[in-house]
Amino acid sequence: MSAVLARAHCDGADRLVTADEPLAGLQLRCGGELPGTIAIPALFELVRKSRNFGLKLARTIRANDGNEQVTAWIEVDPAENGDCSISILSWQSASLPPEDIAAVAAHRAAIDRTVAELSARLDAGQRLLAVESQAADLTELTAVMRGGIGQPWTDFVSIEGNSHRQPLHWRLLDGAAVRLRGSDRNWRVSLLPQEVPGSEPIGFELCLVAETPLATPEPAPAVPGGDSVMPSNGPGLVGRDIAPVLRQPIARIIANAETIRTRLAGPLAEEYSQYAADIAAAGQHLLSLVEDLADLEVVESEDFNTAPDRIDLADVARRAAGILAVRAQERGITLDAPKHGEHLHAIAEFRRVLQVLLNLVGNAIRYSPDNSQVWIRLEGEGARARVIVADQGPGLSVEQQAKVFEKFERLGRSDESGSGLGLYISRRLARAMSGDLTIDSAPGQGARFILDVPADLLASAPTTAKQDDDQQPGSSQD
Structure with a gap:
């Protein structure tokens, strides 16, 4: 059995925690840190394979630090917790010719x-x-x-x-x-x-x-009147x-x-x-x-739930509008989102509400005529808080409204846009947050999609904008 020249240890996140020379020096010269993510591509690959297979692996690796070409025989022994012990049994180095220095950049690029x-x-x-x-x-x-x-x-x-x-x-x-x-x-x-x-x-x-x-994520904060849910x-x-x-x-x-x-x-x-x-x-x-x-x-999983928190629906609506602003501008569509200073406090999961609003606003842009307008309005009423997305599209009939939230429903569209899942998923998300997603529409009169979630009764009174009576809602059909 060959004598061990040096030893090293890495954790389950592929971080080299400890290392003896000469491996420690090579790690630093390759642009890494100690402790830090393994910066030697061949060693990184060997450690990953050993952990994935759950087997002790031994092989020759080759690396260079810009000045020297290193050839070493390495053994990697994985532990049940994901850590790996590294043993160096042989180590040879030789000076690199100038033309090989470019290989250093390639190795560092591979690591990144x-x-x-x-x-x-x-x-x-x-x-x-x-x-x-x-x-x-x-x-x-x-x-x-x-x-x-x-x-x-x-x-x-x-x-x-x-x-x-x-x-x-x-x-x-x-x-x-x-x-x-x-x-x-x-x-x-x-x-x-x-x-x-x-x-x-x-x-x-x-x-x-x-x-x-x-x-590591911390537990979700307690919801007023209920238990914490993760x-x-x-x-x-x-x-x-x-x-x-x-x-x-x-x-x-x-x-x-x-x-x-x-x-x-x-x-x-x-x-x-x-x-x-x-x-x-x-x-x-x-x-x-x-x-x-x-x-x-x-x-659709049986144990699906959300992580409710205190959020500002106005802030989420403004973020959704900001994300989709470029797409709207390409077609001359104006997004009229809640103004800064408007607030509507609610109990819901920020990420899921943003996901729903991105779907609703994205659909409104997709199916609205060029140079039209899409409105995002807030409405607070007692224990409920609502976000309304409306545009000037063609609207939906009563029959279409009955189908629009069904799985894979694309209302007869033959184009490649949409999967027919967006509104189905959005309604499931809304209901998982103790809310709902509904539609109010008529052919030729656009449509209003209404996201309804519990209001945050412990927060200050909502500040919302009044919707003009002459505004035309639009349709969103994905």
Whole structure:
């Protein structure tokens, strides 16, 4: 049995907690920290495999730190709690030729792609093309960024210690510390250029890497007149196994199609640019369908519930309008949301109310005529608090109103927009929050979708805006 040259230990989050030399030095020279996430790609992969298989694995790994090429024989022994013991049985190093230094950047890029909790594709001007994230504390930011496709990514983050006009040159932003909306964690920027020899980058991959771990969620606060409730429903087959596997490749299809459509990869005939636009649109539809199916699985589970809290419906409505503002502007549609200073306090789950309002406002934009208006109004009455979304669409008949909340109901539409699940899921969410979602409409007179939830009777009296009598509601049919 070979003598152990050095030992190391990593936890279940792939963080190298302790390490003897020479591994400790290599970890630091590869851009990592001690303790910190394993920064040596080959070792990171070996640890992951050992933990996933639950087996002790031993093999040769190769790594370089920009100056030396290291070849080492490593044994990884996983424990039941996810920790892994690492033993180094041999270690050889040799100086790298100058041309191999570029491999260091590739290794660091591989690490950042692996550990990034938000990824985005950017064009040459650092404008957003596609965004993907599964981090719980980045849900709202991801939705906002997706609603701001075409804007510089720097519009959505706070760059610490930098008040210069953004975006700066990408080399100045690479490695910058940032704060993200909705997250208490510290984050680092990694900008990976798509380069063509002899020219400036034609696009970028943005990776946001957490410098601090995500805190364990605390129990939900007590609801006046009731007990604390935490969602006990976990993801099922779609949400646990299928959706996570599909999201990334679909997002890459969309991003690559957008790169082709916008001719970032080079000149392209107009008809092929249109083909790429069709691919991107179909990819967006497929991604939305995957998300809807995952949500459907959750809301139909027997133990589904929500985490009620004291929220301001006016604030949620303004956020929904802000997220969808760009989409509305593209068609000349005005979103009339509650003004700053308006409040309507309620007992509901912020994230679920935002999800419902994004569906209602998004549908109103989709089915309203160009250059029309969508209203988001507040209404408080006794123990109930309501948000009303109305537009100037074609309206729905009594028969259509009876079907609009049914699963997979698309009211005979033959286009590719919508899955027919949005309103079904939204009503299930509303009822899980002790509320309801209803419709008031007539053909040719638009429609008003009304989200009703319990009012927060312990908060101050609601301040709402009065809806003009001559306003025309619109229809939302997804």
